[in-house]
Structures are given as C-alpha cells and as structure tokens.
Amino acid sequence: MKFAKYLFYVAGIWGILVLTPLFFIFDQIGVKDPPPVTHPLFYYGFAGVGVAWQFVFLVIGSNPVRFRPLMLVSILEKLGYFVPALILFLQRRIHPTDLLISCGDILLAVLFLIAYFKTPSSNR
Secondary structure, three states, X not given: OHHHHHHHHXXXXXXXXXXXXXXXXXXXXXXXXXXXXXXXXXXXXXXXXXXXXXXXXXXXXXXXXXXXXXXXXXXXHHHHHHXXXXXHHHOOOOOHHHHHHHHHHHHHHHHHHXXXXXXXXXXX
C-alpha cells in the first residue's frame, strides 16, 4: 500500500509541475515547434483536464485502498496520451522526441497497474 501511496503522490505532484506551465507557453509552442496552435480551446482544454487528473492521483494517494478502482481508470488516462503518440509516430506524423516524452506516461501506466495488484481490495 505504501508503494501506491508514494507512486500516486509523486505522479500527481510531477504532473502538476509539468502541465501547469502549458497555460503560460501557448504562443511559444508555435515559435519553437511550428506550426502555431490553431485551436486554443483544444489546447487549454487538454491542459485543464490534464491538471485535473493530477489531483485525482493525489486523491488516490491519500487512500489507495479506498480509491483502488480509480487506479484502473488512471491507467486509461496514461494510455490516452501514449497510444496516440505511438500511432502518430508510426505514421511518421510526430518527431521521435514527442514519442520519447510520451514514454513517461506508459511507464506510469505500468507502475499504476503494479500498484493496483499490490494494493489490497479492502482494509481487512
């Protein structure tokens, strides 16, 4: 249970630190990695949902046994970024660096699955 607690706390804090800057670099993305973002609602919507999920991870970490079912949903959240990145990479539509960045999500998905199996289904 300690593994899950620390894992989800670290994942949540890390995610907040990594995703929050997205709210402040909208215009820089188009300059450093053209073309510019043309759909700001999709961009800010992604950032907002991503940050919200980091707080879900913190909730799971607060009581892994109680929130164990959410661990499976958290795996889907991580696959939701890695799988499209992998497909786009295989289609040669993104840079290899973009795929490399998404590997953090697949690592967390695997660790979340391990945490799920290591966490008892009840306090008994």
